[in-house]
Amino acid sequence: MTDTAIRTRGLTRHFGELVAVNNIDLNVPQGAIYGFLGPNGSGKTTAIRMLCGLLTPTSGEVEVLGMKVPEQSDALRQRIGYMTQNFSLYDDLSVTENMAFMARIFGMSRSDGNERIKQLLDRYNLNSMRDRRASAMSGGQRQRLALAVATLHSPDLLFLDEPTSAVDPENRRDFWEKLFDLADEGKTVLVSTHYMDEAERCHQLAVLETGELRTAGTPNELLAALEQRVVEVSGPGLRQLKDQLLQLPEVISAAQQGMQLRVLLQPDLTGSPTERLASAIARDDISIAVARPSLEDVFVASTTQQEQAA
């Protein structure tokens, strides 16, 4: 049996009239890398802040590492790490000073703190810049320092809010390797992201839109459950073709990818999707082929249903 690291029921947060998080049920297994995927303003940060005990829910139940939140937030704080979007480093402090400061906050003795800092300097390749001020570091270096600081007290659960938005693909890949090392040690990681390649790396995912949980599961489960059909269309005049496609009732979305358009179709179409589109467009200079769904298609399908229904 897998233990549950995070369990919520009916998690809701209002800001005045705005419902930022609406009635969310989550089950995050221990040891998983769990992705929060959603457009800007979909409620990812608000949900994370409630799970950390930093923000009180308007209603609903939250249990994190077996503790009730917000009631047991103080005890929980020792067992979780939180890396925010802007990394929350002290720019005027050096690499080791940033870490030593956090060690003091967590009440570590000087010798324990120094021992842990030594381990983390090695683990996150920060030795060569140990005396450098945080303000003088590159995006990738700051990210590694932020992860070192967030894991200084060896938390069992790590919250990462869009941790890779300021770094290049190589640093992102290295960062994810570090996350898998943590998961391999039994740590649970909840990570919010906009990037599809990152979503694909997660063991499980939740897709949020306008504060609501649209879908959740492993990447394979989400792909298998996608009811919408996906086709690729190529031919001359792709920009005009795209506008034409978007007028059709069968089409949910169309987006150009290089020399072709990726088109998501309504789920309940009868007959062959390619023949149906070909007859609707009625042009003999284009080709249409069925495509394998991707997580981006899942994301688009689950975050445009509401717009269509409205």
Ligand SMILES: Nc1ncnc2c1ncn2[C@@H]1O[C@H](COP(=O)(O)OP(=O)(O)OP(=O)(O)O)[C@@H](O)[C@H]1O
């Ligand atoms: N303290 C606050 N007061 C009022 N509204 C807020 C507050 N915090 C968040 N919101 C609103 O709640 C909604 C959800 O915001 P949130 O930051 O949780 O989304 P997000 O998915 O993390 O977005 P992003 O990807 O842009 O970081 C937004 O409409 C935001 O403006």
